[in-house]
Amino acid sequence: MPEVVVSIGPQHPALKEPVNFKVIADGEKIVRLELDLSYNHRGIEKAAEQRNFIRVLPLLERVCGICSHSHATVFSKGIEEIMGLSIPPRAQYIRTIIAELERMHSHLLWLGVAAHVIGFNTLFMWTWRDREAVQDTLEEMSGNRVHYGMNEIGGVRRDLTPAQVEAALARLPVLEERIKKYVEMVNSEETMLIRFRDVGKMSREEALKYGAVGPTARASGVDYDVRRDDPYLAYAEVPWNVITDTHGDVYGRTRVRVGELWESTQIVRYCLENLPAGPIRVDAPKTAPKGEILSRYEAPRGELAHFIRTNGTDKVERVDIRTPTLANWTSVAVCLVNQNIADIPVIVAAIDPCLSCTSRLTVVNRVDKVGR
Amino acid sequence: MTRPVTVETITERMKEFGVVEQVRKNRIRVKTVPDRIHDAITTSQAMLGFDRLITISTVDNGETLELLYHLIGSHRIIISLSIELPRDKPVTPTVSDLLLPAGIYERQIHDLFGITFEGNPNMKKIILNEDWPGDEFPLRKDWTPGPDVFYGGIRVEKREGS
Amino acid sequence: MAVPDTGMSRRLVNWARAKSPWITVYNSGACNACDIEIIACLMPRFDVERFGILVKGSPRHADILIVTGHVTLKQASRLRRVWEQMPEPKYVIAMGACGAAGGVFHGLYHMMACVDCVVPVDVYVAGCPPRPDEIINAVVTCLNLMAEDAAHGGKEWRRKKPATGADTEGKSCTVIP
Numbered sequence: 001m002p003e004v005v006v007s008i009g010p011q012h013p014a015l016k017e018p019v020n021f022k023v024i025a026d027g028e029k030i031v032r033l034e035l036d037l038s039y040n041h042r043g044i045e046k047a048a049e050q051r052n053f054i055r056v057l058p059l060l061e062r063v064c065g066i067c068s069h070s071h072a073t074v075f076s077k078g079i080e081e082i083m084g085l086s087i088p089p090r091a092q093y094i095r096t097i098i099a100e101l102e103r104m105h106s107h108l109l110w111l112g113v114a115a116h117v118i119g120f121n122t123l124f125m126w127t128w129r130d131r132e133a134v135q136d137t138l139e140e141m142s143g144n145r146v147h148y149g150m151n152e153i154g155g156v157r158r159d160l161t162p163a164q165v166e167a168a169l170a171r172l173p174v175l176e177e178r179i180k181k182y183v184e185m186v187n188s189e190e191t192m193l194i195r196f197r198d199v200g201k202m203s204r205e206e207a208l209k210y211g212a213v214g215p216t217a218r219a220s221g222v223d224y225d226v227r228r229d230d231p232y233l234a235y236a237e238v239p240w241n242v243i244t245d246t247h248g249d250v251y252g253r254t255r256v257r258v259g260e261l262w263e264s265t266q267i268v269r270y271c272l273e274n275l276p277a278g279p280i281r282v283d284a285p286k287t288a289p290k291g292e293i294l295s296r297y298e299a300p301r302g303e304l305a306h307f308i309r310t311n312g313t314d315k316v317e318r319v320d321i322r323t324p325t326l327a328n329w330t331s332v333a334v335c336l337v338n339q340n341i342a343d344i345p346v347i348v349a350a351i352d353p354c355l356s357c358t359s360r361l362t363v364v365n366r367v368d369k370v371g372r
Numbered sequence: 373m374t375r376p377v378t379v380e381t382i383t384e385r386m387k388e389f390g391v392v393e394q395v396r397k398n399r400i401r402v403k404t405v406p407d408r409i410h411d412a413i414t415t416s417q418a419m420l421g422f423d424r425l426i427t428i429s430t431v432d433n434g435e436t437l438e439l440l441y442h443l444i445g446s447h448r449i450i451i452s453l454s455i456e457l458p459r460d461k462p463v464t465p466t467v468s469d470l471l472l473p474a475g476i477y478e479r480q481i482h483d484l485f486g487i488t489f490e491g492n493p494n495m496k497k498i499i500l501n502e503d504w505p506g507d508e509f510p511l512r513k514d515w516t517p518g519p520d521v522f523y524g525g526i527r528v529e530k531r532e533g534s
Numbered sequence: 535m536a537v538p539d540t541g542m543s544r545r546l547v548n549w550a551r552a553k554s555p556w557i558t559v560y561n562s563g564a565c566n567a568c569d570i571e572i573i574a575c576l577m578p579r580f581d582v583e584r585f586g587i588l589v590k591g592s593p594r595h596a597d598i599l600i601v602t603g604h605v606t607l608k609q610a611s612r613l614r615r616v617w618e619q620m621p622e623p624k625y626v627i628a629m630g631a632c633g634a635a636g637g638v639f640h641g642l643y644h645m646m647a648c649v650d651c652v653v654p655v656d657v658y659v660a661g662c663p664p665r666p667d668e669i670i671n672a673v674v675t676c677l678n679l680m681a682e683d684a685a686h687g688g689k690e691w692r693r694k695k696p697a698t699g700a701d702t703e704g705k706s707c708t709v710i711p
Contacts, residue, residue: 131574
């Protein structure tokens with residue numbers, strides 16, 4: 001059968017972000033895939049070199065609207081380490097709370113989108129309704145639904161009042177109950193099982209070879225989580241578990257994310273209940289000494305790395321951002337070969353692509369499974 | 373390898389490739405030369421268990437362009453292999469045959485810094501738009517947009533009422 | 535073009551358009567925040583569908599185009615093409631600080647100067663990102679604008695004439711140096 005090129009995107013109904021697939025298909029089977037993802041390239045890394053530490057944080061938050069706290073935290077964490085600052089425990093806990101709330105909102109969002117692409121719109125509506133509870137908590141704490149602006153070099157900008165803590169704790173039992181329901185649904189709901197099982201399979205060896213990170217890697221049995229391996233913020237003090245799964249397909253990735261949702265609620269609960277007293281920031285010097293650091297962070301989508309080099313001024317010499325989606329694209333191109341055309345949205349959605357973050361590359365994948 | 377990999381064993385093993393320093397706990401920096409980067413990565417993969425590439429970072433040092441390959445293994449120690457390339461002829465062998473994800477990062481660096489990776493079979497433009505001039509690399513320190521250069525997008529001459 | 539409401543059928547079309555506007559969303563280089571807030575509008579809490587507002591995948595079905603974010607150089611021609619595919623009368627809403635003037639991204643090397651250089655914008659929404667209720671408000675504002683335009687027989691009545699002597703010839707909006 002002759003090969004057919006099917007071009008999808010950049011404007012398309014399933015995923016809201018601009019991405020262009022050129023699918024080379026043989027009948028219904030995908031032979032090869034070319035992805036063009038750089039529609040959102042803005043040039044943030046260049047702009048970050050020209051702004052001082054106060055002005056650069058809002059810019060880095062806007063690398064991505066879904067994991068904005070991740071980018072701001074990983075950057076301030078790196079700069080603080082270069083400056084040799086130690087952050088008060090209360091600030092560490094507040095950052096952890098926001099980080100985990102962000103993970104919850106991101107995973108709920110993902111679960112909804114994944115349900116939407118398989119045509120299961122009931123779950124889409126449910127998860128997004130429950131997500132509003134998380135958004136409300138974030139808005140109460142930070143003043144904005146998206147782009148929280150909580151970080152500054154040396155701590156956080158806003159304190160949590162007892163009333164805010166109480167309100168957040170009051171919302172948690174409802175969320176916990178809903179998440180229990182989702183765990184049950186993922187394992188028993190026929191619609192999801194049929195569309196998720198054995199779709200986009202990736203073995204542990206492949207996940208390691210192609211450098212997958214985050215829930216995508218953990219679903220293939222790679223036990224890799226920066227929060228545990230290289231503890232930052234308050235993660236060393238909080239009891240929690242790394243969720244892994246051995247299925248390696250979209251079903252496994254769903255199970256990992258739903259499991260992480262539960263863990264996140266427990267981390268948030270622990271941090272809120274054990275919030276240490278004290279100041280929320282220390283005075284940071286305006287300039288950072290010469291130095292370089294590779295700052296790592298477990299964003300909702302996986303390991304996020306900022307390579308920062310400072311030169312003794314109040315601006316960075318270079319900040320090199322490696323986003324989790326970028327690391328995951330090679331693996332997604334591998335997953336797609338020999339799959340059904342109709343499964344493209346599910347498999348692509350399963351890595352939770354964040355194209356604003358990525359905006360970098362084209363992956364051309366040959367039949368001989370070599371990521372380029 | 374039966375011995376557990378520690379900072380000491382890595383330092384001992386990587387000494388032949390250049391200056392090894394321990395930057396902080398669990399972080400090692402090795403300064404090597406472009407000709408030996410392939411061997412250095414092979415060694416760290418095969419002997420020291422560094423199986424995963426975190427990222428390739430690039431810094432413009434003025435006279436040279438510096439590449440840093442950050443690798444990590446199951447022992448959770450990060451090794452940063454650094455090489456410097458001359459600015460006027462930035463060419464280095466690819467490592468995408470050893471580490472598959474490197475292919476993506478190399479193409480991105482090629483676009484933004486103009487470093488050519490010899491042996492990478494797919495050194496096409498990926499990150500900048502189609503009309504971007506091929507000899508301008510925006511992340512180099514001395515780059516500024518030229519006044520009369522067309523960088524892509526839409527040329528707006530005169531807006532009719534449409 | 536909207537025709538002055540002479541015949542019964544024209545009145546019916548204008549009425550139907552105002553009661554159930556279809557929207558298409560185009561991410562022209564945003565950071566996603568605006569996009570997730572638009573999806574949040576569809577959700578049970580804000581539920582724009584109760585007003586008859588439907589979000590459609592295809593621009594050929596849409597009355598209103600919501601452009602989220604600043605326009606990157608790569609997206610400019612695509613955005614123009616999407617806009618050209620929409621049937622008349624078409625309206626454009628630019629979302630957020632980026633849509634209005636670039637926001638934090640103003641002046642970056644891979645950006646167009648403004649959304650307005652690529653497609654004519656009718657309504658701007660403030661915020662980074664705007665809250666879902668503000669987005670709904672923007673759509674409602676746009677509907678009022680549609681009704682006014684229909685009464686005037688087109689968009690021409692509110693288009694400002696350039697000031698005399700102003701040099702608008704040959705101005706390029708591609709890159710801010």
